[in-house]
Amino acid sequence: MPTAFTRTVEQAQEAGFTPTRRTVSIVAVKQLTAGIVRLTFRDEYIAHHVRPAQFVNLYSSNPMHLMPRPFGVSEVDGDEVSLIFAVVGFGTDEFSKLTAGDTIDVLGPLGTPFNLDEAADYVLVGGGLGIPPLLEAAQSLRDEADSRAIAVFGYRDEHFADIYAAKYADEVHSIDESEGNVLTLLERLWPALEESGRKTIILSCGPTPMMRAVATWASKRGVDAQLSMEQRMGCGYGTCVACTIDTRAGREKVCEAGPVFTAHQLGWDADGAEANADA
Structure with a gap:
């Protein structure tokens, strides 16, 4: 029963x-x-x-x-x-x-999840407490024969999530502030990603400045990027209107339209950079 x-x-x-x-x-x-x-x-x-x-x-x-x-x-x-x-x-x-x-x-x-429908090398770029949602992305990609998950994590000090990422990701690369940042790792990995001939898609979550820098890095290389925003929320389901951000479509509620937005939606890609420069 x-x-x-x-x-x-x-x-x-x-x-x-x-x-x-x-x-x-x-x-x-x-x-x-x-x-x-x-x-x-x-x-x-x-x-x-x-x-x-x-x-x-x-x-x-x-x-x-x-x-x-x-x-x-x-x-x-x-x-x-x-x-x-x-x-x-x-x-x-x-x-x-x-x-x-x-x-x-x-x-x-x-909320709105990452789109994992395409066969690709998914590079999971996380900073600090933005890393947890990327662990679930790696878990979801584990059983996708045509896709790979490559974790790229930046920490302030202790690498607290690598052990969990290693259960699911094909590769785990991490760095702390004493060594550099996630862009340091992306630069190291890019030649192999480019030479693979496979599509690369970035999934990122973490501090906004980090994600904006990652989106810019990706746009310069023609790589699609999906960003999970960490805006402060009140209710979490679109009622309090406390988590709005600026997008190409106007003000959007992160809890409802997001937390995932593409770099293009946020105006963080090459087109957005050109528009901001012209403004």
């Missing part, structure tokens, strides 16, 4: 909408480095429907803190969903102190 949750999932699938906020069980909470935590919870719907770069909302148990915190999914294992985040405020501190068996309210998956 189907459970109430199963019926909810079936109804959501038929109607084409995401199930409402619900309570899930925590499976594990692990500190990866000082101030960076990996949290895993169990949720059938998110695990089977989330796509790379989509995010989930976590809700504080404190009724005085109404707005959720959005987190990109980093990995899925069966019905288990993992997130990696930095402890930077009240909400993330609360989540970091949860333990296996505790519960938390979630909503998702939300």
